Amino acid sequence: MQAIPHLPALRRRQLLQGAAAAAAGSLLPLGQAFAQGFPSQPLRLIVPFGPGGLADISARLVAAKLGEKLGQQVLVDNRPGAGGIVAAQATLSAPHDGHTLILFSNGTTIAKTLLKLPYDPQADFVPLSSMAYFDLNLLVGKDSPFKDLKALLAEGARRPLNLGSINPGSTQHLSAELFRATSHIQAVMVPFKTSGEVQVALLRGDIDVGFESYAALRGGIDGGQLRALATTGPARTPWLPQVPTAREMGLDYEVTGWNAVYAPKGVPQAALDVLGAAMREVMAQPDLRKRLLELGTEPRGSTPAEMAAVFEHDRRKWAQVIQQANIKV
Template structure:
């Protein structure tokens, strides 16, 4: 009698228990679904620059692919501190990411940072690569890199760049040390000032990205005499690279990449890597980035980590040789 009663009660209670178990599992299922909300990508630069424009393009395509909005948030600040603090202060759930660039590798040595880009962040993938360009005044007599190098044997050259510690500035310092010429590097506040100095004849050559000087190049004001990459670019196919024109081994390749704060689940990092690499292989994405003077290119997490460490070591040596002091952010 007692067992029959227990069986009857169990039959009555069991459906309710199953319902409760099902409802209780819903939060866990929702938590496992990624992404289930918008993803924020913090950029340590202001709007309108190469990194901002290219990442917005990639974010749009990534949004379409994953079915969630990828929102770009600009957080400029010295050494990327503002952006990095914002990323590190967010939950480690894969919904807040950050853009690192070759400037991040420079900042590791140049600034006393309150974070470590290697230890505190997880690489996802590279996004795009770009080189810098050496440009001379189109009305001047220096039309090729060999001519510039020959002139540097006769007198002191003046190399113009933007602010000390920038990729442009350190690229010029690296060139000065490797080219074996008499040269001095003069920094200016911004690209416009460097261009004005070049057109006025105050400097012999300037180091800058193609994107920043495209207007002056197209207008015939300046002549690109060499690029800093390892091979000729699609946007300046007639312009040789420095290493092939008299300075063997010289190479500067800029990059933008996607990172996450340390602690984000590995499966979410893997998912983001796969989706981002798929976007970067899209022909329309590659064409639109190329028009900006940058080449789309994804990577594995390990490859990105190696690129960051390589550039940290490279620029630390250049900064030391140039005698640039460590700065407060």
């Protein structure tokens, strides 16, 4: 390389070093070069639920931490409705450059079987990491005669029980269907539009038991208006440690809900690697974990392969429930 005339020695060295660095950068693999410049703008996390719910609040907490980690703001974009179709189509219509992500839930696995989707959640999207897991509760009103799950099952052997949940086809509804199937009790499904209506029906005695998350009816549970006979997860929860699981009570029954972050297929692998690693680091932060636990969810990051396996397991599980119960929308 020719000497650069008429410049002080220090300045010449700086220019030569800069030129050498630029030349080295041009030799980087395309993916690595992309990763060094990613993200280049604020990100958008599309949430298929309205503001204020568990998924929305959890997503906003995670998005704030993820933005700090990536050095770019992560904005939550609520697109509720139509079984997640609106949110999915908004994600697919955006550039597939890693700056637009979507929140999937176990409800997405249900929608794949129950609805005629204009896309395939598994073929058209790729997982980055799980975000949080939560179980449901078998709830009764404070004046209910059922003191534990065994008493409820004994009554279900004598007469049809009224099982309440939100929205036919929801995780809560299918959990009730799975409970009826695995416990072999007589039962009638009673649908409601909101979790609040489930609570009112329990307090009035219109239904015998309701299926809902702790987060959705936290006020009624903590305030003593509702009692949890059992939880549906694999182990007792930190937020209701005194309540046994259904398995503890001798019933072969387990339901776990989850939320996870996905990207549309076609995003460069370098960007997926950056996002996935950032998600796992964020989900391990103690202050975020504490806040999510207080909401009634268990924070948990994962590899893409682990999340894909969870999705497929739940898809098969709920497809069987839907088929056996002959549920149609």
